[in-house]
Amino acid sequence: MxxxxxxxxxxxxxxxxxxxxxxxxxxxESLIKTKGPIGTVDSKLIPDIxxxxxxxxxxxxxxxxxxxxxxxxx
Numbered sequence: 001m002x003x004x005x006x007x008x009x010x011x012x013x014x015x016x017x018x019x020x021x022x023x024x025x026x027x028x029e030s031l032i033k034t035k036g037p038i039g040t041v042d043s044k045l046i047p048d049i050x051x052x053x054x055x056x057x058x059x060x061x062x063x064x065x066x067x068x069x070x071x072x073x074x
Contacts, residue, residue: 043072046071049071050067050073053067
């Protein structure tokens with residue numbers, strides 16, 4: 001929510017359904033067009049992100065393991 005995160009200009013949402021498969025070209029084009037990664041995630045929100053992702057039920061165990069690593073969860 002923007003009201004709880006003053007660095008946001010509007011409410012922002014994370015997609016926590018299934019991982020998207022993106023090729024190197026798509027990622028490269030996105031980085032070029034936006035001049036870098038779009039935003040960051042406040043570390044205090046990681047437990048909520050993990051809860052929403054891990055309770056999804058449609059994400060494979062191997063993808064969940066990668067997401068856990070990416071979020072820095074031991």
